Amino acid sequence: MAEIGVLAAETQDRTELSALLGELGHRADPAADLAGAVESARELKSRAFLVVDGGGSDAEILTRELARAFPLLPVLVALKTRDARRAVALMRAGAVEVVAPPWTREDLKACVAKSLRFQGTAVSPLRLAPRRRSAVWYGLAVGAFFAMALGVASLRRVERLRQAAAARVDFWDLPVSHPAGLAFDGKDLWVVDWFSQSLYQHSRSDAKVLGLRHLTAETPVAEAFATDAVWTATADGAVVRRMKDAKLTPLERFPNAAPGAAGIAFDGLYLWTLDARAKVLRKHLLDANLTVLSSYRMPGLKPVALVWDGAALWTLDAGDRLLRRHNLDRPEEFFAAIPLPEYGDGVYMPTGLTWDGERFWTVAERRDGKGPARLFRHRLESAR
């Protein structure tokens, strides 16, 4: 509540304004002239003046006088007639606020409140228009900030997951301990186990065993799927062509066609065998004797497996722990080598290799012979 001096020549104006101020919780000290208003303000310690302009009184003069007598007290002017230029003139004369007619409780409340908290204009020659935004704008800004933070966090999480996935090596332990080769029939993986003389059919998605073929008459060491046949190489150097049926029925046997065989591959025209002992790659004609057309000395420490990926021959080197892509015209040369960090710890020794159209797969046995063999699915980055 504030003590406010009301200066109006007409009684009706004083009464009306006093009533409005009373409704707003202020105490009005009405006066009919300047002397009365000054006297009243000195006695009652008024905090502001409300002066009526018109009706026999000139608020411009009154405002100047009051501002001179009470320089720290705000003066409000209530216009009896709306006139914007007059209002500006009154403000220049010292009125803090000017209330337009008709005088309402709301207008008067706002003007009195502003007058009691009066501040001058802040000026600057340099800045552009000041920015004032609504709470909605600030809400949006805060929301945008959190959205950006969330986005950054999501991107980081995606990157972290990607790195984790890249660092992860897909592998499965197998129910065999002595794998010698690996093949892919277009749908499933086949692990050749020389110890149990068997071919294990595994699901490509989870390495689950789907089937088993015992080859009781031979010791398989390598296998390759062609369009119309299955080729297997045996430990005694024989190559067997088989029917692509459930039993892998033998069709033709080629004794001593691939001595020391560790890998076998079919490129659609020629059969290729890898002699691990002699470190020699042989190219066979598909005739009655699988005639060797040419032999190539293999690079590396210990080539142990061979695969045709549809475009090139690849060998797996267990000594160097890498894959080599060979020049088909001069297979003794290679023009790409992909390291296999999965074998970096030396616990497993790779023995078989295949390509499923997307990734390389290898099978390996433990070097200490204690424990199951392991099937590795290599990362996409390792692909061609």
Add this chain to the structure above:
Amino acid sequence: MRRTAAFVAVLLRFPPEAARQDAWGRLVVLTSGGAELSTAVRLLKGEGVLLSFELGGERFEDVRARVEHAEDDQDGHRLAELRFLDEVQRRALAKALTDVLARS
């Protein structure tokens, strides 16, 4: 930004097509690029307005401005953010503001 002891009273005029009465207000902030205006009249965002005021003894008549933002303050008055549109007027205002500040 320096706050003066007095405020700048402003006469507000509107383009003829707005068909609005002249009004008045006072500047809370004044820069060469724009101003914050406190007034009882209801200004709307995007609205054009002409400002007349006196600064440092120099009169500025019909300074063209546009309401960039407007909201009701805690007292029920309208607090409007204005942007001055005329480059010549802006330069003149910058000069007057510099003079005022140099003297204060």
